[in-house]
Amino acid sequence: SGQDTLEQHRPLYHFTPPEQWMNDPNGMVFYDGEYHLFYQHYPDSNVWGPMHWGHAVSRNLVTWEHLPIALYPDSIGMIFSGSSVADVDNTSGFGSADNPPLVAMFTYHNAEGERARRNDYQTQGIAYSLDKGRTWEKYANNPVVNNPGLRDFRDPNLFWHEPTQRWVLILAAGDRVRLYNSPDLKAWTFLSEFGEKNGDHGGVWECPDLFPMMVNGQQKWVMLLSINPGGPNGGSATQYFVGNFDGKKFTTDYPNDTLWIDYGPDDYAGVTWSNVPESDGRRLFIGWMSNWDYAKEVPTYAWRSAMTVARTLSLVQTDAGVRLASRPVQELEQLRNGSYTLSAATVRDSLDLSHQANLQSPAMEFKLSFDLPKTTASDFGVRLFNDLGEEVRIGYEPQAKQWYIDRSRSGKTDFKEGFVRRITAPRLAESDTLTMHLYVDVASVELFADDGTTVMTSIFFPNEDFTHAALFTERDSLHFNGGEAFSLTQKPL
Numbered sequence: 001s002g003q004d005t006l007e008q009h010r011p012l013y014h015f016t017p018p019e020q021w022m023n024d025p026n027g028m029v030f031y032d033g034e035y036h037l038f039y040q041h042y043p044d045s046n047v048w049g050p051m052h053w054g055h056a057v058s059r060n061l062v063t064w065e066h067l068p069i070a071l072y073p074d075s076i077g078m079i080f081s082g083s084s085v086a087d088v089d090n091t092s093g094f095g096s097a098d099n100p101p102l103v104a105m106f107t108y109h110n111a112e113g114e115r116a117r118r119n120d121y122q123t124q125g126i127a128y129s130l131d132k133g134r135t136w137e138k139y140a141n142n143p144v145v146n147n148p149g150l151r152d153f154r155d156p157n158l159f160w161h162e163p164t165q166r167w168v169l170i171l172a173a174g175d176r177v178r179l180y181n182s183p184d185l186k187a188w189t190f191l192s193e194f195g196e197k198n199g200d201h202g203g204v205w206e207c208p209d210l211f212p213m214m215v216n217g218q219q220k221w222v223m224l225l226s227i228n229p230g231g232p233n234g235g236s237a238t239q240y241f242v243g244n245f246d247g248k249k250f251t252t253d254y255p256n257d258t259l260w261i262d263y264g265p266d267d268y269a270g271v272t273w274s275n276v277p278e279s280d281g282r283r284l285f286i287g288w289m290s291n292w293d294y295a296k297e298v299p300t301y302a303w304r305s306a307m308t309v310a311r312t313l314s315l316v317q318t319d320a321g322v323r324l325a326s327r328p329v330q331e332l333e334q335l336r337n338g339s340y341t342l343s344a345a346t347v348r349d350s351l352d353l354s355h356q357a358n359l360q361s362p363a364m365e366f367k368l369s370f371d372l373p374k375t376t377a378s379d380f381g382v383r384l385f386n387d388l389g390e391e392v393r394i395g396y397e398p399q400a401k402q403w404y405i406d407r408s409r410s411g412k413t414d415f416k417e418g419f420v421r422r423i424t425a426p427r428l429a430e431s432d433t434l435t436m437h438l439y440v441d442v443a444s445v446e447l448f449a450d451d452g453t454t455v456m457t458s459i460f461f462p463n464e465d466f467t468h469a470a471l472f473t474e475r476d477s478l479h480f481n482g483g484e485a486f487s488l489t490q491k492p493l
C-alpha cells in the first residue's frame with residue numbers, strides 16, 4: 001500500500017472490493033468446497049448508491065477470488081442485504097436431485113415507492129444458481145414476501161429447521177424481527193414477532209441471523225441483530241440474544257441484558273455462513289468493518305470499506321450468564337510469514353515489540369499475556385505507531401475494568417465528526433491473567449481479549465502505515481508474561 005496514492009490504506013489481508021463502494025456481507029454459504037461471500041456493492045461510485053450483490057469465493061476464508069457481480073437491480077428494485085442456502089433436497093424445484101440449487105433471498109428496495117412515500121417499498125425476492133454461484137436467475141414470481149405496510153422491512157436470513165422440516169426466514173421490521181416458514185422457499189407463512197420488550201431500540205434493526213449453538217451440553221439459539229444508530233460506542237453495531245427457538249417463536253434467556261458481539265465501532269451487519277458441514281461444526285461469522293456514522297467519508301478513494309477477518313463464534317458460560325465469544329478463524333495462521341517469541345519482562349513505561357520481534361510490516365499479529373496488576377490502577381496495552389508520531393492505543397483500564405481503543409492521534413481523523421471518540425468495552429473475564437490476541441492490518445485492528453469474550457474492532461487512517469508496536473504502561477510497572485508476534489503477508493491464490 002503506497003503512501004498518498006489512490007491505494008493508500010488498502011488492507012493487505014482483509015477482504016476489500018476491487019473498486020468502489022461496499023457495505024454489508026451478504027449471502028454467505030459454503031458449497032462444494034467454496035466459501036461464498038457476496039456483499040452490498042455500488043459499482044459506479046465510492047459512496048452508497050443503487051445496490052448490487054458483489055461476489056467473491058474462497059477455499060480457506062483467507063484468500064479471496066473476485067467474481068463478477070452476482071445480482072443487479074431490476075424493475076422491482078435495488079438488491080439490498082440477504083442470505084443464501086444450499087437447497088440440497090431441491091425443495092424449491094429450481095434444480096434437480098443431481099444438481100441442487102443455491103437459493104438467495106434478498107430485499108428488493110423500490111426507490112420510486114420510497115419517493116412516493118409508500119410504506120411497502122421493501123419486499124423479499126429470491127434467485128437461484130445451478131452453477132456453483134457463478135450465474136443467478138431471479139425467480140419469475142418475485143417478490144415472495146410482500147410488505148404488510150412497514151417502512152423498514154428487510155435483510156432476510158434463511159435456515160433449514162430440521163424438527164419442523166421447514167425453511168425458516170428471519171427479517172428485520174422497524175425495531176422488531178419477524179419470523180416466517182416455508183416448505184419450498186417460495187410460499188411463506190408468518191410465524192411470530194420478537195423484540196418489543198427486548199434489546200436496544202436506539203435505532204432501526206437490520207440484518208438479523210438466527211442459529212443453534214451448544215453450551216453446557218445443551219442447545220441454545222443465538223440471534224444476531226444489527227442496530228443503527230444505538231451502538232455502545234456510537235453509530236451502528238451488532239447486538240445479540242441467547243435463548244430458545246421452538247420452530248415458531250424465539251424467546252431470550254436474558255430479557256434485561258443488551259449484549260454486543262463486538263464493542264468496537266467498526267463491525268456491522270455481520271452474519272454467519274450457511275451450510276458449513278457438520279463435520280466442520282463451526283459457526284463462521286464476518287462483518288462489515290465500518291460504521292454508518294462515517295463510512296461514506298473515510299479517506300479512501302479507489303474503493304471503500306473492508307470486511308473483518310472471518311471469526312468462529314462459540315457460547316461460553318460466564319458468571320453473568322451464557323455469552324457469545326468470537327475468535328479469528330484458525331485458517332488465518334496461513335498469513336504468518338515470520339514468527340517471534342516475546343520474552344516475559346517487567347515493563348516500565350514502554351517495551352518495543354517491533355524491535356524485539358524484528359517486525360517491519362503494517363500487517364502483524366500478536367498473542368500477549370499480562371498479570372492483572374493487583375495494587376495499581378495504571379492503564380496499559382499496545383501502541384501501534386509510525387515515525388510521524390501518529391498512534392493507536394489498544395489498552396486496558398484496571399480500575400474501570402474495561403478494554404479501550406484510542407484512535408484520537410491515529411492520523412487522518414477529521415474527515416467526519418465523531419470518528420474520534422472514546423471506545424470502550426467491559427471486561428467479562430474474571431481471571432488474574434489478561435490475554436490479547438490482535439490482528440493488525442494497514443487500516444484496522446481487531447482485539448480478541450480474554451479468549452474472545454471481549455472483542456473490539458477499529459479502523460484508522462495514518463498518514464504513514466503503522467509498522468511499529470510497543471507495550472506501554474502509563475505509570476506503574478507492568479508484568480508482561482510474554483507471547484508471540486507474527487508478521488503477516490497475503491499469500492497468492
Ligand code: FRU
Nearest residue numbers: 024040051080081154206269
Ligand atoms: C445495513 C443496511 C441493510 C440494507 C443495506 C442496504 O447496513 O442498511 O439494512 O439492506 O444496508 O445497503
